[in-house]
Amino acid sequence: MLRKMQLERLLKSHFGFNSFRKGQREIIEDVLEKKDVLAMLPTGAGKSLLYLLPGYIFDGSILIVSPLLSLMEDQVEQLKKAGEKRVVAINSFMDPGERSRVLHQLSKFKFIYVSPEILQSPFLMNKLIHMKISLFVVDEAHCISQWGHEFRPHYLSLSEARRKLGSPPCLALTATATEEVREDIKKQLEMKNVVCHIHSVDRENITFIVEPFFTCDEKMERVKELAKILKGPGIIYTSTRAWAENLSAFLMESNQLKVAAYHGGMETHDRLLIQKQFLNGQLDCICATNAFGMGINKPNIRYVIHFHPPANMEAYVQEIGRAGRDQCPSVAILLYNEGDKEIPSLLIEHEFPDENQLIELIQAASLMDKERFLQWLEGYGISSTAKRFIEFQFEQEKMFNREEKTKEQLAIVFQTILNHIQKRKQYKLNKLDEMFHWIVKKECKRRGILKAFGEHLTYKNKNCCTICEATIQPFLNHKKREPDSFFQWEKELHYIFSRVT
Amino acid sequence: MNVTCFLTLYVLKQFNGERSARGAFHLLKGKKNAQTLADAKLFDVSHVFGACNFITDSTFQQMIDNLSNDRSIEEISNNSYRLTACGEEKLASFLKEADYIKQLNGLKYSPMENKFWQLVMLYVQCISNMVRKENQFLPVSSDPAIFSLVKKQFPVTYNERVWTANQLLKELSELLTGVHEKSAGIFVLRLSRYKRIGLTIRQVAHFMKLEEDETLLRFKAVLHHIMFSCFEWPDRYPVLFRLLNGVALKESLTLSAKKTLEWLNRGKPLEEIMKIRNLKRSTIEDHIVEIAMHDPHFPIEEYVSVEEQKAILHVYERLKTRRLKRIKDELETISYFKIRMVIGRVGVEKDAVGEASEKPFRI
Structure with missing residues (x-):
């Protein structure tokens, strides 16, 4: 009872909230009892609080493993904004001077965000070993599973890192993990006596619309119309960088909307500006690849349109989950035409080297040590996902051990990896089929999503989905857009430095 | 034609066929090697150095091809180009409009x-x-x-x-x-x-x-x-x-030249820096030339006597070329290192006086 009041007091004083959101308290209580916890909560349910609040109770530091640079930086920025100075993100892009400054006083930090790659640095590990780590948090924990939609081989080394740190209690967090992936997370992280908090993937305030088209041109016309009539801000997801650019230019020209493209191929500074403009409410809509979104904390996104269907249900749920985090009604619209399966199938192909490439890669690796091979791999013509895959597989097959391998041994390695590739490809293609099956099936879309995650439908939104005859009527924009005022640089410059709000 | 195209034309004009198109690419891209940095000064194009750092190999090649096809430039020897009358005209009218180029440095x-x-x-x-x-x-x-x-x-x-x-x-x-x-x-x-x-x-x-x-x-x-x-x-x-x-x-020096400068500032002579840094003499000399070009107060007298400087300048003015080889041929006893240092230092100013009317920019 005392603890209950104490928790609420901390919640109020550090985060300014009066009460917990659904499910948060139960998870935090288990964390405070130093149990291993696996929590699956929909995006926007306030996952970071689950380790931040215990941070103010535990006397040691909290180590948070996070897969994406932008995600870490975003979190750190938000915490700093909220007044917490003892927070730091350590990653390989850090300025060396800054990094050594941070590492020398690491124990001063309460919340330490690291990438799984940097956690393999012996220097950092040595510092961490001599500190008290009270909680080992793995964010986006589904990345540890080969069956997850965003497998990252480096995550597999986390169990070892945790062991080195004296096995502190572990909190694994994810928004989207199927039953199969959840089991894998527990196993790979060596979690013991795990308490699972699995929340429904259902987002009650989101309406699901799926619209078929014959041609891509028809789809373009429709997306143009939607962007014009829907209330923003919104995200339009495309499957490639080129499409994100094209669509953004197209919408800008035809609709006079404030649209921008966002994808991994853009310059870092530009990407940062676009992201902040969007958060700041300067853009009506953003055309993006799946590089946009992880960790983007914007509560009032009103619509998410998929101009191309994603490659699996998990990705879909994660992407539409960015809409309506403020719990207000929002809409997820998926547009597709016959040919739309091609790009994701191709992308799946590109996630792996082909047979000839595999032979070349094995030959190269048999002649070089690990470091030189990785350097050589940098310049090799396969996707970065394929590179990560190869690095991991070669590690598994002990390609970088000292003793030389015979031709026969190399042939076995080749066959083993080839089998892996075929199995993984087939798995991914099945996932893609599942996605398209959901798209075309005449069944309640909400029910379909829940089924994919092993859940049953218990509640239905009044404006549920296409099949339940939902309409986009409630999501239309009725306000007139204000035209841009005439721009004069002197006037704007004066305004920048004036005290007028 | 877009701005990048015109800038390429401009650099090729300045090179006057004495450097390859490749050199123009490195210059616009802002490649920080001794050769490119020296070219920037020698051909009075240091203001557009790195102006098109976004350019890629293939877009540059495409541009050269386009300029050849529409007869703005012609190849005079292997990958070296000269502007045609038509190219000169286009460039001149562009430069008249694009006053902002003058403010680049x-x-x-x-x-x-x-x-x-x-x-x-x-x-x-x-x-x-x-x-x-x-x-x-x-x-x-x-x-x-x-x-x-x-x-x-x-x-x-x-x-x-x-x-x-x-x-x-x-x-x-x-x-x-x-x-x-x-x-x-x-x-x-x-x-x-x-x-x-x-x-x-x-x-x-x-x-x-x-x-x-x-x-x-x-x-x-x-x-x-x-x-x-x-x-x-x-x-x-x-x-x-x-x-x-x-x-x-x-920051405008190459990293390696920066290190050499640090040693020079500590009073180490060239020979000793060679040993300390385990580099060839020619490399350290490259650095010194680079430093001399950036720092007008760098004492080049320590490396080239005033008499030698005069002799080099004399030949340079007579031949009106920036080709080091031709200058060197006339001055057998003076090393390339010394010639580069002197030409790099004063070449730009001297040139601007001689051809001021033709030169649209000043640094």
């Missing part, structure tokens, strides 16, 4: 333009918010180094902040009056302020209905103009000058 400022801009952008955003007592805003940088530089220079009290805001307004108004209306607009749209995040080059280009390349170059020219003015009149632009001072000019 790539060799000097492009190595630090990005860092300086990051600083200005974050600083202005902070001031704009702080004078309105707004301290919750999304910073436009995520670079801790930039943050700490801004923090170091940020006024502490509210009154100081208001003063700084007014001063910055004064400084920027004055500086932007010195550039074209369009360029000033581009710069201001890129700034971030209270409740508004600045635009990307692409967004500005769209807003102003300009080409992206031109927008970027105009923007760079404004930055260079600001940097130049701040260094020239630090008392007139104290706030910007202090920001600029946080970004050292030393």
Whole structure:
């Protein structure tokens, strides 16, 4: 009872909230009892609080493993904004001077965000070993599973890192993990006596619309119309960088909307500006690849349109989950035409080297040590996902051990990896089929999503989905857009430095 | 033709067939090797050094092909080009219009333009918010180094902040009056302020209905103009000058040359630096030439006697060529190292006098 009041007091004083959101308290209580916890909560349910609040109770530091640079930086920025100075993100892009400054006083930090790659640095590990780590948090924990939609081989080394740190209690967090992936997370992280908090993937305030088209041109016309009539801000997801650019230019020209493209191929500074403009409410809509979104904390996104269907249900749920985090009604619209399966199938192909490439890669690796091979791999013509895959597989097959391998041994390695590739490809293609099956099936879309995650439908939104005859009527924009005022640089410059709000 | 195309024409014209198209590519790209840095000075094109750092190998090649096809240039020897009369004409009319090119100073400022801009952008955003007592805003940088530089220079009290805001307004108004209306607009749209995040080059280009390349170059020219003015009149632009001072000019040297300079500053002679750094004599000499070109006060007398300098200049003026080989042929006893140092140092000024009427730019 005392603890209950104490928790609420901390919640109020550090985060300014009066009460917990659904499910948060139960998870935090288990964390405070130093149990291993696996929590699956929909995006926007306030996952970071689950380790931040215990941070103010535990006397040691909290180590948070996070897969994406932008995600870490975003979190750190938000915490700093909220007044917490003892927070730091350590990653390989850090300025060396800054990094050594941070590492020398690491124990001063309460919340330490690291990438799984940097956690393999012996220097950092040595510092961490001599500190008290009270909680080992793995964010986006589904990345540890080969069956997850965003497998990252480096995550597999986390169990070892945790062991080195004296096995502190572990909190694994994810928004989207199927039953199969959840089991894998527990196993790979060596979690013991795990308490699972699995929340429904259902987002009650989101309406699901799926619209078929014959041609891509028809789809373009429709997306143009939607962007014009829907209330923003919104995200339009495309499957490639080129499409994100094209669509953004197209919408800008035809609709006079404030649209921008966002994808991994853009310059870092530009990407940062676009992201902040969007958060700041300067853009009506953003055309993006799946590089946009992880960790983007914007509560009032009103619509998410998929101009191309994603490659699996998990990705879909994660992407539409960015809409309506403020719990207000929002809409997820998926547009597709016959040919739309091609790009994701191709992308799946590109996630792996082909047979000839595999032979070349094995030959190269048999002649070089690990470091030189990785350097050589940098310049090799396969996707970065394929590179990560190869690095991991070669590690598994002990390609970088000292003793030389015979031709026969190399042939076995080749066959083993080839089998892996075929199995993984087939798995991914099945996932893609599942996605398209959901798209075309005449069944309640909400029910379909829940089924994919092993859940049953218990509640239905009044404006549920296409099949339940939902309409986009409630999501239309009725306000007139204000035209841009005439721009004069002197006037704007004066305004920048004036005290007028 | 777009701006990048014209700049290529310009560089080829300056090279006058004495350097290959490859050299023009490295120059526009801003490649920091001894050869390119030397070319920049020798052919009086240091202002456009690094002007097109976004250019790729294939787009450059495509451009050269296009320029050949529309007969703006002709190949005189293996991958060396000369402008045709038609090319000269096109270039001249472009240069008449594009006055902003004059304000570029790539060799000097492009190595630090990005860092300086990051600083200005974050600083202005902070001031704009702080004078309105707004301290919750999304910073436009995520670079801790930039943050700490801004923090170091940020006024502490509210009154100081208001003063700084007014001063910055004064400084920027004055500086932007010195550039074209369009360029000033581009710069201001890129700034971030209270409740508004600045635009990307692409967004500005769209807003102003300009080409992206031109927008970027105009923007760079404004930055260079600001940097130049701040260094020239630090008392007139104290706030910007202090920001600029946080970004050292030393950045324009190659990393390796920087290290050599450090040893020179500690009084080590060339031979000893060779041993310490385990480098060949010619490499250290490259560094010294590079340093001499950047620092007008660098004592070249220590390496070339005044008599030798005179002899070199004499031949250089007589032959009117920047081809080192031809100069060397006339001066058998004087080393390449000495010739490069002297030509690199004074070549630019001498040339500008001789051909001033033809030269559209000055550094």
